[in-house]
Amino acid sequence: MRSVSRRRIADFVSPALSEARVARMWSAIADAERARLRGSESPRSAVRGVMRWRAAPILAAALVAAALVAAVFFGVRLRAPSSPTMAGLVIDTGAAVQEVSLPDGSILSLAAATRLRVLSATAHEVRLRLERGSVICDVVHREERRFVVAAGDVEVEDRGTRFAVDVRPEADREVVEVRVERGAVEVRDAAQSVLATLKPGQDWKSGGPEPLTMEPPLAPLGSGEPAAPSTSALAPSAPVSAPLPSVSARSPRALSPEALFDRATAARLAGRHADAAADFERFYRRFPDDPRAGLAAYELGRIRLGSLRDPEGAAAAFEAVLERPSDPFREDAEAARVEALANLGDREACARASDAFRARYPRSPHVGRVARLCGGP
Amino acid sequence: MAEPVMRLDPRRSDAALVTAALEGDEPAKEALFRRYVGMVSGLSFRLLGRDEELEDIVQESFAQAFGALHKLERPQAFAAWLSSIVTRVTIATIRRRRLLSRLGLLRGEPVHLETLIASTAPPDVAAELTAVYGLIAKLPVRERVVLILRRVEELSLEEIVTQTGWSLATVKRALVRAEGLLDVSRSRGEEGEGR
Numbered sequence: 001m002r003s004v005s006r007r008r009i010a011d012f013v014s015p016a017l018s019e020a021r022v023a024r025m026w027s028a029i030a031d032a033e034r035a036r037l038r039g040s041e042s043p044r045s046a047v048r049g050v051m052r053w054r055a056a057p058i059l060a061a062a063l064v065a066a067a068l069v070a071a072v073f074f075g076v077r078l079r080a081p082s083s084p085t086m087a088g089l090v091i092d093t094g095a096a097v098q099e100v101s102l103p104d105g106s107i108l109s110l111a112a113a114t115r116l117r118v119l120s121a122t123a124h125e126v127r128l129r130l131e132r133g134s135v136i137c138d139v140v141h142r143e144e145r146r147f148v149v150a151a152g153d154v155e156v157e158d159r160g161t162r163f164a165v166d167v168r169p170e171a172d173r174e175v176v177e178v179r180v181e182r183g184a185v186e187v188r189d190a191a192q193s194v195l196a197t198l199k200p201g202q203d204w205k206s207g208g209p210e211p212l213t214m215e216p217p218l219a220p221l222g223s224g225e226p227a228a229p230s231t232s233a234l235a236p237s238a239p240v241s242a243p244l245p246s247v248s249a250r251s252p253r254a255l256s257p258e259a260l261f262d263r264a265t266a267a268r269l270a271g272r273h274a275d276a277a278a279d280f281e282r283f284y285r286r287f288p289d290d291p292r293a294g295l296a297a298y299e300l301g302r303i304r305l306g307s308l309r310d311p312e313g314a315a316a317a318f319e320a321v322l323e324r325p326s327d328p329f330r331e332d333a334e335a336a337r338v339e340a341l342a343n344l345g346d347r348e349a350c351a352r353a354s355d356a357f358r359a360r361y362p363r364s365p366h367v368g369r370v371a372r373l374c375g376g377p
Numbered sequence: 378m379a380e381p382v383m384r385l386d387p388r389r390s391d392a393a394l395v396t397a398a399l400e401g402d403e404p405a406k407e408a409l410f411r412r413y414v415g416m417v418s419g420l421s422f423r424l425l426g427r428d429e430e431l432e433d434i435v436q437e438s439f440a441q442a443f444g445a446l447h448k449l450e451r452p453q454a455f456a457a458w459l460s461s462i463v464t465r466v467t468i469a470t471i472r473r474r475r476l477l478s479r480l481g482l483l484r485g486e487p488v489h490l491e492t493l494i495a496s497t498a499p500p501d502v503a504a505e506l507t508a509v510y511g512l513i514a515k516l517p518v519r520e521r522v523v524l525i526l527r528r529v530e531e532l533s534l535e536e537i538v539t540q541t542g543w544s545l546a547t548v549k550r551a552l553v554r555a556e557g558l559l560d561v562s563r564s565r566g567e568e569g570e571g572r
Contacts, residue, residue, distance in 0.1 A: 010529050012498035013506060015422040015431055017415060025432050026410055029439045033406065036444060269411065271404040306403070 111262030294327030335366035395452035
């Protein structure tokens with residue numbers, strides 16, 4: 001008998017997939033892939049190196065290209081957002097971080113729990129309304145087309161730009177934050193008065209309970225935070241009466257832990273490694289008591305080790321995880337630190353770390369790889 | 378009129394991600410992983426009937442897929458191809474566990490229905506799932522897998538053939554046997570309730 005429910009039966013039998021669990025699985029797969037691509041191990045032995053399987057399963061000898069199964073897996077297909085027919089469409093990311101590539105090459109990176117409405121999408125104007133959450137817009141600027149994101153009581157218009165907009169409820173109002181990474185944007189109110197013109201590195205926040213403070217750039221992990229102030233750029237036309245919108249250099253304090261972590265994840269998924277590393281580092285510094293702090297430091301280490309080719313910085317990030325005795329990523333971080341030391345060419349430290357790791361985690365899936373990392377006579 | 382709501386936004390298509398992954402783009406691989414980790418873990422979880430070893434299967438499935446990506450003839454069919462991989466990896470795991478159990482090296486583990494089936498399941502769905510998962514531990518591997526793919530995943534026979542790599546005749550035979558045992562199990566349950 002088939003269910004009369006609109007949901008699939010399978011939807012009621014699903015495992016719990018926390019972000020930490022997904023990250024842990026990806027970490028193991030990525031390690032196996034890197035090992036395979038280095039040619040040191042075959043794909044299957046590389047996988048076994050990170051898996052806890054002790055008995056070799058009898059697996060299918062060959063993988064065959066399957067025919068198209070069930071439109072179930074391809075259920076939702078999208079039309080091009082810059083199509084007039086897209087007007088009125090609402091993008092709701094649910095629990096996922098999503099990326100929207102527009103046909104002109106512009107990219108929208110939406111954090112989890114974000115709701116974005118397409119008000120219009122024509123050759124002359126793309127107008128979006130951010131109803132909740134966070135979006136990073138990497139816009140291909142075109143003179144003949146306006147690109148506008150409305151949020152709360154303001155509108156943000158692109159001027160050849162990469163910028164981010166967040167909107168969240170705070171007390172009885174919606175607080176909007178805008179950050180510019182490249183180019184410039186104008187922030188306007190409902191009457192189209194320019195509230196601020198933002199340049200790279202500048203933030204703007206609508207009047208909330210607390211104006212943002214100036215935030216210095218972040219120093220490398222472990223060296224404290226420098227105190228170099230940044231510029232402020234309040235637009236002349238901004239209203240003088242309270243509450244004042246404020247503009248500052250990047251202010252990670254302005255983001256909630258969720259928004260900052262999601263932004264870091266979105267940047268990583270989009271291949272913006274430096275952005276991702278900066279945000280993961282901010283997260284670790286700003287929210288050390290958050291359960292994801294260890295994961296943030298671990299992710300930072302992985303990015304530094306892999307994409308940014310900074311083994312010294314990676315080792316420092318992994319050490320930050322090790323300072324958290326009960327962190328679920330401690331074992332992974334300690335193994336990854338050995339790799340960082342190996343990449344640094346510090347064979348003595350690498351060997352010490354490798355020995356310590358194997359003594360502490362003799363049954364770890366990382367043991368085989370860690371044992372091979374430091375070379376030796 | 379209800380507004381159209383787009384919950385997932387895979388604007389970068391599977392085919393584009395597969396192409397990028399073949400060129401060694403790790404973010405593309407991760408994007409594929411994140412897009413399908415729910416599907417892979419869900420399918421495996423339902424076939425296994427428990428959470429244990431799930432992560433190993435997910436890792437093995439993706440590693441196999443990435444290692445054999447160059448063999449994927451139609452990149453746009455990545456999801457279907459991946460689901461066939463996870464099905465086969467899970468089947469291998471079930472067989473291995475059965476073998477170890479027969480050799481006395483592994484203790485049999487009952488299916489815990491209360492943790493397996495969501496409390497939000499409507500009564501008809503919960504009854505169907507209880508009947509299926511109450512039976513699977515007693516079924517041979519093929520019957521078990523075919524029954525779940527048919528009753529829980531709601532796949533057609535042809536889809537089950539593609540997913541498992543078994544012949545249509547094998548799938549049909551296994552399904553007939555499994556359905557028969559399911560009917561017997563249900564009748565016994567109803568008799569028990571009637572007493």
